[in-house]
Each structure stands twice: as structure tokens, then as C-alpha cells.
Amino acid sequence: MPLQAASMALIWEQPSTLTVVLIVIVVLVFFLLITVGNSLLQVRAKELGVLHFANYSVLPNQKDITGKSQTAEDVIRLRKGYDIKLKGSATSNVESIQVNSVAVQPTNVHGIAPIPKLEVAIGDTVKAGDPLFHDKNLERIKFVAPVSGEVVEVRRGAKRAITHVVLLADKKPSYRTLNVPDLQTVDREGLVEFLAQSGAWPLIKQRPYNVLAGLDIIPRDIFISTFDTAPLAPDNNLVVAGQENAFQQGLDVLKKLTPGKVHLGLDAGGSGAHEAFSKAEGVEKHWFQGPHPAGNVGVQIHHIDPILPGEKVWTLGVQDVITVGKLFTEKRYDSARIVALCGAEVKNPHYIQTVQGASLKELLKDQLIHDHVRVVSGDVLSGEGKQMDDFLNASDDQISVIKEGDVLELFGWLFPIKARPSISPTFLSSLISGTTFAGETNTHGEERAFVVTGNYEKVTPINMYPQHLLKSILAGNFERMEGLGIQEVVEEDLALCEFICPSKVHVQQILRQGMDMMIEQE
Amino acid sequence: MSALIKFLKKVEPDKKKSPFLHTLYDAVFTLVYTPDHVTKGGVHIRDGMDLKRTMVMVVIALQLCYVFGTWNIGQQHFAALGLYPGVFDGLHLKLIHGLIKVLPIFIVTHVVGLGIEIWYASKKGHGVEEGFLVTGALIPLIMPPDIPLWILAIAVGFATWIGKEAFGGTGRNIWNIALLARVFVFFAYPTEISGDQVWVSGLDAAAAGAGVDYGWFHLSFFNGIFDSLGWATFDPSATVIDGFTGATPLGLAYSGGWEAVTHVYSVDQMWWGDIPGSIGETAKPLILIGAVFLILIGIGSWRIMLSMFIGAAVMGLIFNGWGATPFMQVPWYYQFYMGSFFFAMAFMATDPVTAAGTNRGKWIYGLMIGALGLLIRVSNPAYPEGWMLAILFMNMFAPLIDHYVLEANMKKRLNRA
Numbered sequence: 001m002p003l004q005a006a007s008m009a010l011i012w013e014q015p016s017t018l019t020v021v022l023i024v025i026v027v028l029v030f031f032l033l034i035t036v037g038n039s040l041l042q043v044r045a046k047e048l049g050v051l052h053f054a055n056y057s058v059l060p061n062q063k064d065i066t067g068k069s070q071t072a073e074d075v076i077r078l079r080k081g082y083d084i085k086l087k088g089s090a091t092s093n094v095e096s097i098q099v100n101s102v103a104v105q106p107t108n109v110h111g112i113a114p115i116p117k118l119e120v121a122i123g124d125t126v127k128a129g130d131p132l133f134h135d136k137n138l139e140r141i142k143f144v145a146p147v148s149g150e151v152v153e154v155r156r157g158a159k160r161a162i163t164h165v166v167l168l169a170d171k172k173p174s175y176r177t178l179n180v181p182d183l184q185t186v187d188r189e190g191l192v193e194f195l196a197q198s199g200a201w202p203l204i205k206q207r208p209y210n211v212l213a214g215l216d217i218i219p220r221d222i223f224i225s226t227f228d229t230a231p232l233a234p235d236n237n238l239v240v241a242g243q244e245n246a247f248q249q250g251l252d253v254l255k256k257l258t259p260g261k262v263h264l265g266l267d268a269g270g271s272g273a274h275e276a277f278s279k280a281e282g283v284e285k286h287w288f289q290g291p292h293p294a295g296n297v298g299v300q301i302h303h304i305d306p307i308l309p310g311e312k313v314w315t316l317g318v319q320d321v322i323t324v325g326k327l328f329t330e331k332r333y334d335s336a337r338i339v340a341l342c343g344a345e346v347k348n349p350h351y352i353q354t355v356q357g358a359s360l361k362e363l364l365k366d367q368l369i370h371d372h373v374r375v376v377s378g379d380v381l382s383g384e385g386k387q388m389d390d391f392l393n394a395s396d397d398q399i400s401v402i403k404e405g406d407v408l409e410l411f412g413w414l415f416p417i418k419a420r421p422s423i424s425p426t427f428l429s430s431l432i433s434g435t436t437f438a439g440e441t442n443t444h445g446e447e448r449a450f451v452v453t454g455n456y457e458k459v460t461p462i463n464m465y466p467q468h469l470l471k472s473i474l475a476g477n478f479e480r481m482e483g484l485g486i487q488e489v490v491e492e493d494l495a496l497c498e499f500i501c502p503s504k505v506h507v508q509q510i511l512r513q514g515m516d517m518m519i520e521q522e
Numbered sequence: 523m524s525a526l527i528k529f530l531k532k533v534e535p536d537k538k539k540s541p542f543l544h545t546l547y548d549a550v551f552t553l554v555y556t557p558d559h560v561t562k563g564g565v566h567i568r569d570g571m572d573l574k575r576t577m578v579m580v581v582i583a584l585q586l587c588y589v590f591g592t593w594n595i596g597q598q599h600f601a602a603l604g605l606y607p608g609v610f611d612g613l614h615l616k617l618i619h620g621l622i623k624v625l626p627i628f629i630v631t632h633v634v635g636l637g638i639e640i641w642y643a644s645k646k647g648h649g650v651e652e653g654f655l656v657t658g659a660l661i662p663l664i665m666p667p668d669i670p671l672w673i674l675a676i677a678v679g680f681a682t683w684i685g686k687e688a689f690g691g692t693g694r695n696i697w698n699i700a701l702l703a704r705v706f707v708f709f710a711y712p713t714e715i716s717g718d719q720v721w722v723s724g725l726d727a728a729a730a731g732a733g734v735d736y737g738w739f740h741l742s743f744f745n746g747i748f749d750s751l752g753w754a755t756f757d758p759s760a761t762v763i764d765g766f767t768g769a770t771p772l773g774l775a776y777s778g779g780w781e782a783v784t785h786v787y788s789v790d791q792m793w794w795g796d797i798p799g800s801i802g803e804t805a806k807p808l809i810l811i812g813a814v815f816l817i818l819i820g821i822g823s824w825r826i827m828l829s830m831f832i833g834a835a836v837m838g839l840i841f842n843g844w845g846a847t848p849f850m851q852v853p854w855y856y857q858f859y860m861g862s863f864f865f866a867m868a869f870m871a872t873d874p875v876t877a878a879g880t881n882r883g884k885w886i887y888g889l890m891i892g893a894l895g896l897l898i899r900v901s902n903p904a905y906p907e908g909w910m911l912a913i914l915f916m917n918m919f920a921p922l923i924d925h926y927v928l929e930a931n932m933k934k935r936l937n938r939a
Contacts (some may be wrong), residue, residue, distance in 0.1 A: 084567065086567075231567075306935075306938060308935075308936070308938060309936065374560075374566055376566050380565065380566040380567045381565050381566070381567070382564075382565070383566065385562075385563075385566060400566075402566065402567065404560055405558075405560055406558040406559075406560050407558050408527060408555040408556065408557065408558050409555060409556040410526075410554065410555055411554065411555075411556075412555070412556030413556050413572055413574040413575045413578075414574075414575065414578060416570055420569075420570035421567070421569065421570070422569045422570040422571050423569060423571075423820075424569070424570070424571040424575075424819065424820060425818065425819050425820060426571070426575065426579055426819045427570055427571075439567045440567070441560040441561045441566050441567065442556070442558070442559065442560060442561075442568070443557075443559040443560065443561055443568050443572075444556065444568050444569065444570045444571070444572055445556065445557075445568075445571075445572020445573060445574060445575075446552065446557060446559065446572070446573075446649055448572075448573045448651055448652070448692065448693065449651070449690075449691065449692060449693030449694060450693050451573060451576070451653070451692065451693045451874055451875055452573075452576060452821075452874050453874045453877070453878075453879040453880075454823065454874075454879070454880075454881055454884070455820075457881060463931070463934075464931070464935075465879075465880055465928060465931060467879065468879065468880070468924070468928055480928075480932070483928075483931075483932030483935060483936060484928065484931065484932060484935075485935055491564075495564075495565055498564050498565045498568075499565050499567065499568060499569055500569045500571070501568075501569070502569070502571045502572050502573050502575075502576050503572075503573055503693070504568065504572065506563065506564050507564065508563075508564040508565070509563055509564050
């Protein structure tokens with residue numbers, strides 16, 4: 001025994017190369033066996049159709065070690081992205097404004113012909129919910145009046161396309177009575193027909209390509225993001241307060257439209273989620289945390305259940321769901337919208353209670369600090385720039401006003417005088433956290449060819465290569481566009497790429513071009 | 523300020539009558555003033571970063587190399603003559619000699635390169651793109667100090683014309699423009715950029731007893747000034763000391779291994795860059811400062827830099843294990859003390875246009891450059907430095923690497939079902 005102990009001690013004190021190699025090999029083989037076993041277990045779990053097959057493992061995972069219980073509502077943490085901190089976020093008081101002028105804009109919806117068929121003429125009086133027009137090929141989907149009143153104008157744009165049907169609103173609204181089916185007994189077909197007739201159908205957006213949902217399409221799933229991370233975006237917790245019933249009713253309606261699930265994306269950071277969202281019934285909840293675009297429904301879809309080629313899903317905004325719900329709770333088409341009026345050029349940024357398609361001139365009356373401004377329906381990244389005599393877009397819940405930046409700046413590219421938002425650490429202001437920016441519309445440079453690589457990926461929390469997707473669109477390579485995931489994104493998901501692009505490339509425009517090409521191919 | 527705008531607007535040449543002048547004017551104007559363009563469609567607010575700022579940041583990162591390179595031209599010149607051995611001895615002479623060499627190279631590079639660039643921009647009717655800001659700053663740093671200016675002009679012309687404009691301009695070229703200029707000299711005029719004769723400037727020949735080659739600027743202009751100030755002057759009768767060969771560490775390592783190198787140059791000398799070589803590539807610490815600066819501001823790709831280092835280190839270890847020639851036996855970590863590895867890593871391989879565009883591709887791209895570069899350095903008898911050829915070679919394969927990375931991403935996406 002002592003001899004053996006001595007020889008053991010010798011091995012430990014002066015291990016020969018052979019001993020070390022043998023120990024290393026034994027350890028490696030041990031881990032190899034475990035890894036192989038682990039993989040076989042997961043393969044089997046996947047074959048058996050276990051959804052979260054990654055949870056089946058012979059190895060303890062991090063949560064087992066740290067002792068936290070694994071819940072169904074894991075937070076999905078996204079690191080990529082950027083929050084543009086702008087001045088002029090809306091304070092939480094809500095002002096009710098009754099506007100006189102309201103418009104329905106066919107251009108708000110992708111996927112319909114530019115000249116829809118009008119069902120009314122100038123001078124007609126309509127009730128809220130009465131059909132105004134429909135697409136020539138989709139006769140059953142009605143676009144309805146958000147308010148009651150008189151049709152006063154039909155505006156036309158290039159090639160005689162109808163851009164606006166303008167209504168002069170009554171002081172006292174009257175509503176078209178709807179023949180509301182019983183949600184418990186109605187079948188899917190009847191429900192679809194009712195939604196199409198009631199005017200709520202255009203609220204449903206279909207992905208890929210963000211187009212008007214097809215009547216004969218059965219979506220794989222329906223996705224709703226309950227929070228918005230865009231610059232100065234409205235707080236949906238404030239919007240949904242008092243509308244909890246309508247929201248839940250809306251979710252119940254949507255559940256009937258898909259054989260899959262209704263997925264809700266909730267805010268795990270910042271202000272948290274309202275009970276209407278966190279306690280919503282009959283839906284799958286997913287918690288997200290991270291900078292913009294974590295609140296974009298496209299990003300959430302990618303992390304919940306990505307869209308594969310050939311698949312279709314539908315998306316709605318929170319206020320759209322409430323409008324759908326109110327068809328059943330209040331038996332009428334309620335176009336009420338709470339809109340955040342924000343931006344550094346607004347005197348008193350706050351929320352406004354108004355209707356879809358309200359006149360911007362009336363909403364912004366006495367609200368602007370200067371005249372020379374950019375009025376955006378939506379957020380500053382993917383909203384639409386509007387003239388003052390224009391109207392709020394149907395699905396927008398935000399009006400951003402920032403300064404027009406059409407001034408020459410001496411050595412502005414080298415020594416900028418004013419702080420500007422940027423992801424580049426070459427700007428001092430980007431290093432100081434908590435800096436807010438007024439923001440203006442100057443491009444800060446001229447358009448160039450793609451030069452810098454890898455920076456789009458920094459702000460896109462989706463496993464894709466945005467720059468190569470854009471190149472494949474410019475080259476018209478359909479196979480590559482599909483392979484690189486064009487069906488997974490819409491303009492707003494890549495808006496940050498356009499914001500940060502040092503070559504000032506029109507990312508969203510190119511992406512839309514690609515999506516239109518894909519639609520034509522179908 | 524508005525007076526300046528008024529003046530600039532007043533001297534604006536007519537666009538139709540003289541497109542070349544107008545393009546030149548436009549380039550100057552946008553350099554002075556950021557244009558008043560506003561966003562149209564798409565985003566309404568844009569990041570403050572543009573291509574001009576991106577490129578200028580790289581040029582800023584190169585400035586230390588310029589300062590050191592100018593001094594080092596003088597330092598090597600006087601070392602050959604056995605004069606002023608200390609760092610600050612005869613500083614004015616070293617700097618002036620350096621400037622007499624660097625400035626003409628810098629000016630010729632820009633006149634030729636920018637001339638072609640502006641001419642093409644005026645033909646195509648768009649603004650002058652910023653790519654040449656960096657290219658123009660890089661080319662002087664990778665040339666030998668005594669390069670004949672006409673050769674330089676032809677090389678820069680070839681690189682900008684054939685290497686860039688023929689492919690469509692900035693952002694569309696396949697090969698690194700600066701390296702293309704260098705490789706042109708390398709293949710067309712090999713005696714001007716290889717061997718032991720070219721790396722120390724201002725000598726009739728790099729051999730003991732040879733005289734100095736001073737021109738009018740040295741002897742009449744600056745000597746006059748220095749005389750009047752009572753400072754030391756350029757001595758036209760100085761001769762090269764005994765034992766001087768002009769060989770670079772790499773040349774020595776090829777023939778005699780690490781011993782031959784340390785016989786002539788100390789490790790410290792090589793690290794700080796007090797050795798003959800191309801103008802801006804010798805001072806490792808200053809290049810690394812530039813590299814760290816580029817990484818911190820997010821312009822240089824740390825992936826390429828790190829993977830290139832790993833690639834070279836692994837290749838060095840393999841050679842150490844093999845050990846067939848004296849050069850292979852040089853310890854792998856000493857390989858980084860010689861030649862232009864760090865300059866190639868920080869400023870050449872990281873060119874975003876010619877490097878791989880995907881993050882995964884950048885790792886492969888850098889690894890391959892590191893391994894190939896050292897392979898060429900150690901096993902190529904004609905020219906013991908490999909980074910230029912390795913980078914150009916991998917530039918050619920970068921699209922292929924990207925292709926396979928994208929294919930993998932596409933496959934993953936389509937197989938998700």
C-alpha cells in the first residue's frame with residue numbers, strides 16, 4: 001500500500017505527458033458521450049412534437065442551477081437596436097378634440113387598386129359605419145365612414161388615383177345600425193362576412209408584405225404587439241385604460257379567425273404591461289425587453305414563430321383590436337382613436353382623443369411653435385410626412401412634429417454644432433446617456449453607394465442580413481429575396497437601418513419595391 | 523458665415539459649360555458646408571454619421587503614422603550616414619528630409635487620384651465620393667520613401683482607374699485600391715519596391731562609401747534657412763558608413779533567421795519602428811493606437827483584426843513546428859515585430875468595401891489573410907512580405923465567403939419548418 005501511495009503521489013507531482021494526454025482524452029470522451037446523448041434526447045423530443053424540445057436535456061440548464069423556476073412566460077431579451085431619444089414626449093393628459101373634417105384614404109392600405117369604386121357621391125350624407133368605397137376586385141370589403149356627415153370632396157392624385165374621400169362631420173354623430181352576429185354561435189365564414197361589411201376588415205394587416213388581409217385566407221396565427229418602442233410612441237397602457245372589455249372582446253373575435261393562436265407581445269421593461277394585456281384570456285403571451293424595434297410586431301413574430309415562405313399571418317394594432325371589439329360590445333363601428341401629439345416643435349405635447357382620419361390642421365391648431373416644420377402621421381422613422389391640409393392615416397396613433405433641417409451647416413460633418421442622435425461614438429452626445437435631441441429632417445450627408453458593412457445588423461434584432469437583402473432586391477433576385485427573409489420584415493422593421501445608414505440609402509423604399517415585386521410574382 | 527456662403531455661391535462655375543470645374547466646386551462646397559438636403563420618404567430623421575465623417579475618422583487614425591513616418595525617413599537616412607543617432611538629435615533635419623520625401627508623394631497621389639475621381643464624377647453627374655480620402659491617405663504610407671514620382675503617378679492612376687472607376691466607383695470595387703497601387707509598382711517596377719536598396723532614402727546607393735543624394739531644397743533652400751538660424755545643416759559630403767546594407771528585418775530573417783535580424787536591429791527598435799521600411803508601416807505602437815481608435819468608434823472591424831492575428835499566429839506556430847528554414851524557426855511572436863503586419867491588419871484588411879460583408883464571413887476572411895500572409899512571407903524567396911498579396915487574394919474571395927454565409931442563413935431559414 002505505501003508503495004502504491006508513493007507511486008500515486010509521483011504521478012500527481014510529476015505527471016508525464018502521457019498521463020496528461022490520457023486524462024484529457026477521458027474528459028473529452030465523457031463530455032462527447034453526454035453531448036451525443038443530449039442531442040439524441042432532443043431529436044426524439046422533436047420527433048414526438050414537443051414544442052419546447054430544447055427544454056429536454058440531460059444537462060442542467062442555467063435556470064436549474066440558479067433556482068429560478070421556468071415559466072411559460074419567459075422574457076425574450078433583445079440586445080440589438082437603438083432608442084432614438086427625442087424631446088417632446090406626450091404628457092399623460094388626454095384632450096378630446098371634435099374635428100369637422102375627416103378623410104378616408106385608400107392609400108393607407110397596401111394591396112388595393114389605386115382607383116377604388118366609390119359608393120357615395122359628393123353631397124351625400126352618411127352615417128358613421130356607412131360604406132364609402134370598395135376595391136374593384138374585392139367588392140365585399142367595405143371602407144366605411146369613421147364619422148357621420150356629408151361627403152364634401154374627393155381628392156385625386158397622380159393618374160387620377162383617389163387619395164382622399166373627405167367628410168364634413170356632424171356635431172352629433174349618428175351610427176349605422178349593425179346586424180351583429182352572436183359570437184358564440186357564428187361560424188368563421190359568417191364572422192368574416194360581418195367584419196368585411198362592417199368596415200373593420202381593413203384594420204387587419206396581412207404579412208408577408210403588410211397588405212390588406214385576404215377574405216379567403218386562413219392565417220396561421222394572429223399577432224398583436226401591445227407596446228410601441230418607436231421614438232415618442234404613445235403608451236398603449238394609457239390607451240387601453242377604460243377599454244379593457246372591448247380589447248378582450250376583440251381578442252375573442254380574432255381567435256375565431258385563425259386555427260392557430262393569437263399571440264400578444266408584452267412589454268417586460270420600462271412601464272410594464274397593463275392588466276388588460278397581462279391578464280388577457282385565450283391568447284399566448286410573450287414578454288419582450290430591449291431597445292427599439294423590440295416593440296415592432298415583425299420582430300416579435302420572428303422570435304415567437306417566424307413566417308416561412310408561403311405562410312400568412314395577420315397583425316393588428318391595439319386600437320384596431322378595440323375597434324373590432326366595440327363592433328360587438330357597442331354594436332357600432334367606433335373609429336375613436338387616442339393619438340399622441342409629440343415632438344420638439346409642439347408647444348404642449350399630450351394625447352388627443354379623436355377619430356381615424358382626422359384633419360391635421362384642426363388637431364394641430366395653436367399647437368406648433370414654428371411654421372417651418374415636418375408634420376408626420378406616425379413616428380419619425382416610418383411615418384408619412386404630411387402637408388397641413390392633409391389627414392391622419394387610418395392606422396396611426398401618433399403625430400410627430402419636428403423641425404425642417406434645410407440649412408447649410410459649416411463643417412457639419414466634422415464639428416457639428418448641435419447635438420444629433422447617432423449610434424456612432426464619434427459624437428460626444430451619443431456617449432452621454434440620457435441626452436435627448438430635438439431632431440430635424442436634415443440628411444446629414446449625401447446619398448452614396450453601400451460602403452460600411454455590419455452596421456445594419458447592429459440595429460436589427462432578427463437573424464438576417466438586411467444589406468444583402470437590399471442588394472438582392474436591387475438585383476431583382478427573387479430566390480435570394482425569399483431566402484434572406486423578405487417575408488419576415490416590413491418597412492418599420494428595417495427603419496432603423498435607414499436611420500443609421502452612413503450612405504443615406506433609402507432602405508424602406510427599396511424594401512417596399514422588393515415587396516411589390518414579390519406580390520407581383522405571386 | 524453668410525458672407526462665406528455668398529462668396530461660394532458667387533464663384534460657382536456653370537454646370538453645363540464646365541462640368542469638371544463644377545464637380546470640383548461641389549466637392550469643396552460640401553466639404554465646407556454640410557448640404558441642406560432634407561429627408562424625403564422613408565425616415566424623417568437621420569443619424570449624424572455620414573460617409574465623409576466615417577472616412578475622415580480613418581484618416582485621423584492614420585495621422586500618428588504620418589508624423590512618425592516623416593521622422594523615420596530622416597532617422598534612417600542619417601543612421602546610414604552614421605549621424606544623429608538619438609531620437610531628437612538633428613530633429614529639424616530629419617523632419618525636413620522626411621517632408622521633402624513625403625509631401626511630393628502625398629501631392630502626386632492626390633492630384634492623380636482625385637483628378638480621375640472628379641473627372642469620372644463629372645461624367646456621371648454625381649458628387650465626388652469620399653472613398654479617395656482614405657485611399658489617398660493610405661498610398662503614401664505604403665510606398666518606399668524614394669519611389670520615383672512618375673511611377674507613383676502611373677500606379678495611382680492604374681488603381682483608381684482600372685481598380686475602381688471601371689467597376690463603378692466607391693463601394694463597388696473588388697480590390698483594395700491602395701494595395702492595388704502598391705501591387706502595380708511591385709509587378710511593373712519590382713526593383714523600385716523590393717530588395718535592400720530602396721528602403722533608405724536620399725542615398726546614391728545602399729552600400730558603404732556611397733554619397734548622399736541631396737537636391738535644391740536640401741542644399742539651397744533649407745540649408746540657407748538653417749544657416750541663418752545657426753542650426754546644423756545637410757552635409758553634401760557625408761558618406762554611408764561601413765557595414766551598412768539597407769536590409770530590412772524581413773530580408774535578414776529570410777537569409778539568416780532571427781539571429782541575423784537581432785544582429786542588426788534590436789527588438790525594441792523593431793517594435794518602435796526605428797527600422798527601414800515603407801513610410802508609415804514601421805511603428806507598431808502608433809498603428810495599434812490607430813487600430814484601437816477605429817475599433818472604439820465602431821469603424822474598424824475588430825473581427826477582422828482579431829481573426830487575422832489568430833490566423834498569423836497559428837501559421838507561425840505551424841512553421842515553428844516544421845522549422846525547415848531559418849525563417850520558419852523565427853519564434854511566432856517575433857513575426858509580428860517585423861514587416862507590416864499591424865498596418866495591414868488595422869487599415870488594409872478592414873476596408874469594408876473589399877472585405878467580407880457578413881460578420882461570420884469576416885472571421886473566415888481575417889483568418890485566411892493571417893495564415894496566407896505569413897505563408898507568403900516565409901516561403902516566398904522573391905519578396906519576403908505577404909500581407910499585400912494575401913489581402914488582395916482574399917479580397918477576390920470575399921464575395922464567395924459571403925455567398926456561403928448567406929447560403930447557410932437561407933438554408934436555416936427555409937429548413938425551419
